[in-house]
Amino acid sequence: MQLTETVKLYLTTEQKSLIVNSMNEYIKTVNIIVADGVLGKEISKYTTATFDAALTSAIKNQCIRDAKSIYRKYLKKKAQNSKENTTIPVVRKACCYINNQNYKIADGRIEFPMLINGKSKRISVLTRITQRQISILENSKLGLMRIVYKGNKLVAQFSYEKQEKEETSSDNVMGVDLGIKCPAVSYIKGSGVKFYGNGRRNKYVRRYYRNLRRKLQKAKKISAVRKINNKEQRWMRDEDHKISRGIVNNAIANKVKVIKLERLANIRSTTRSSRKNNHSLHSWSFYRLSQFIEYKAKLAGIAVEYVNPAYTSQRCPVCGHIHHANDRKYTCKCGFKCHRDLVGAINISNSPEYVGDSDIRHTA
Known part of the structure; x- marks a missing residue:
C-alpha cells in the first residue's frame, strides 16, 4: 500500500525562488505536452530533447511521464463520452514532482536537483522530520516526492510503500x-x-x-x-x-x-x-x-x-x-x-x- 508523509521546508529566499520557478515551469511544460497530444502529435516518442524547458533533465522526464498519464485519462474519458465534447485537461495548481532516484532525505535536510544558471545542481533544504518519519525513511521504499503549496507555505510530500498485514478469512x-x-x-x-x-x-x-x-x-x-x-x-x-x-x-x-x-x-x-x-x-x-x-x-x-x-x-x-x-x-x-x-x-x-x-x- 502506498502512503504519503508531509514535511515542512525552511527555505532561503534564493531556494524559494528556484523552487517556485521550477513549479511554474513544471505545470506549464506538462500542459504543453498534453496539448500537443490533443493536437495529434505522438507524445509517446517525446524525450527531454524534444522540447525546451527551464528544468533539470530528471524533472523534464517526470513532466513527460505525468503528461502521458493525463493524456491517457483524457482519451479514456473521451471514449466513454463519445457524444459529448470532452474538456482538455489543464494542470493549474503549482507543483513539482521529483522521482526517488533524485532526492535524498537525511540529517534534517532534503537534497534534490534544481536548474541554477542553466546547470543542474543539488540544493540542500532544511526541514523538520519527526521520529516516526525517520523510522519510515529507514524501513520503507520511497516513491515520488511532490513539492506543493500548503496555505502560503511550501511543503514536500514523499510517498512510500507500507506492507499490509495478510488478511485472514473469518465469520466475524x-x-x-x-x-x-x-x-x-x-x-x-x-x-x-x-x-x-x-x-x-x-x-x-x-x-x-x-x-x-x-x-x-x-x-x-x-x-x-x-x-x-x-x-x-x-x-x-x-x-x-x-x-x-x-x-x-x-x-x-x-x-x-x-x-x-x-x-x-x-x-x-x-x-x-x-x-x-x-x-x-x-x-x-x-x-x-x-x-x-x-x-x-x-x-x-x-x-x-x-x-x-x-x-x-x-x-x-x-x-x-x-x-x-x-x-x-x-x-x-x-x-x-x-x-x-x-x-x-x-x-x-x-x-x-x-x-x-x-x-x-x-x-x-
Missing part, C-alpha cells in the same frame, strides 16, 4: 453505516453496537464556517475566505481520521476480520434531502471516510468489502419487511424496534450482496 464481521446525523455506526454480532462522531456538532461547525464565509465574501476579503475554506477542510479531514481510527480500533479489539461498508454510489443524487441538510450532504466526503477506514483496516490485516446499499435502513433485520423509519426511530409491524442507523449497520453486516471495491471517487 463488522457492518458500518455512514450518515450525516450519525457520522458512523458499527455493529458486530454478539459484540454490540458503537456510534462514532457527533453529527450535530459537525453541522454546527459547517454552518459556522458557511456564515463566516458569507460575511467575508460581502466584505470582499477573498484571501480570508480561502483561509477559512482551508481551515474547514482540515477540520473535516481530522474528523474523518478520528472516526475511521475509532472504527478500526474497535474492529481490532473484537478480532473482526471483515468490515462491510455501503458502496455509496450516487449518494448525492439518490438521498432524500431538504433545504436544512442539503449543505451538509454536499459538503461531507463519504468517499474520503470510506477510504480512511479501508486503508487503516488493511494495515491491520482486516478485509474491507462493499455491499449494495439498497434498503439497508428500511428493511427489518427480523422479518424483512421494508418501510421508512420515523426520523431516527425504526418500528416494524413485527414488533422490532431500533435506531434507524443501527438497522442499517445490522443489514450491512448481514448483507451477502458484495458489489466490489471502492472505486467510487466520482460519486462521493
Whole structure:
C-alpha cells in the first residue's frame, strides 16, 4: 500500500525562488505536452530533447511521464463520452514532482536537483522530520516526492510503500453505516453496537464556517475566505481520521476480520434531502471516510468489502419487511424496534450482496 508523509521546508529566499520557478515551469511544460497530444502529435516518442524547458533533465522526464498519464485519462474519458465534447485537461495548481532516484532525505535536510544558471545542481533544504518519519525513511521504499503549496507555505510530500498485514478469512464481521446525523455506526454480532462522531456538532461547525464565509465574501476579503475554506477542510479531514481510527480500533479489539461498508454510489443524487441538510450532504466526503477506514483496516490485516446499499435502513433485520423509519426511530409491524442507523449497520453486516471495491471517487 502506498502512503504519503508531509514535511515542512525552511527555505532561503534564493531556494524559494528556484523552487517556485521550477513549479511554474513544471505545470506549464506538462500542459504543453498534453496539448500537443490533443493536437495529434505522438507524445509517446517525446524525450527531454524534444522540447525546451527551464528544468533539470530528471524533472523534464517526470513532466513527460505525468503528461502521458493525463493524456491517457483524457482519451479514456473521451471514449466513454463519445457524444459529448470532452474538456482538455489543464494542470493549474503549482507543483513539482521529483522521482526517488533524485532526492535524498537525511540529517534534517532534503537534497534534490534544481536548474541554477542553466546547470543542474543539488540544493540542500532544511526541514523538520519527526521520529516516526525517520523510522519510515529507514524501513520503507520511497516513491515520488511532490513539492506543493500548503496555505502560503511550501511543503514536500514523499510517498512510500507500507506492507499490509495478510488478511485472514473469518465469520466475524463488522457492518458500518455512514450518515450525516450519525457520522458512523458499527455493529458486530454478539459484540454490540458503537456510534462514532457527533453529527450535530459537525453541522454546527459547517454552518459556522458557511456564515463566516458569507460575511467575508460581502466584505470582499477573498484571501480570508480561502483561509477559512482551508481551515474547514482540515477540520473535516481530522474528523474523518478520528472516526475511521475509532472504527478500526474497535474492529481490532473484537478480532473482526471483515468490515462491510455501503458502496455509496450516487449518494448525492439518490438521498432524500431538504433545504436544512442539503449543505451538509454536499459538503461531507463519504468517499474520503470510506477510504480512511479501508486503508487503516488493511494495515491491520482486516478485509474491507462493499455491499449494495439498497434498503439497508428500511428493511427489518427480523422479518424483512421494508418501510421508512420515523426520523431516527425504526418500528416494524413485527414488533422490532431500533435506531434507524443501527438497522442499517445490522443489514450491512448481514448483507451477502458484495458489489466490489471502492472505486467510487466520482460519486462521493
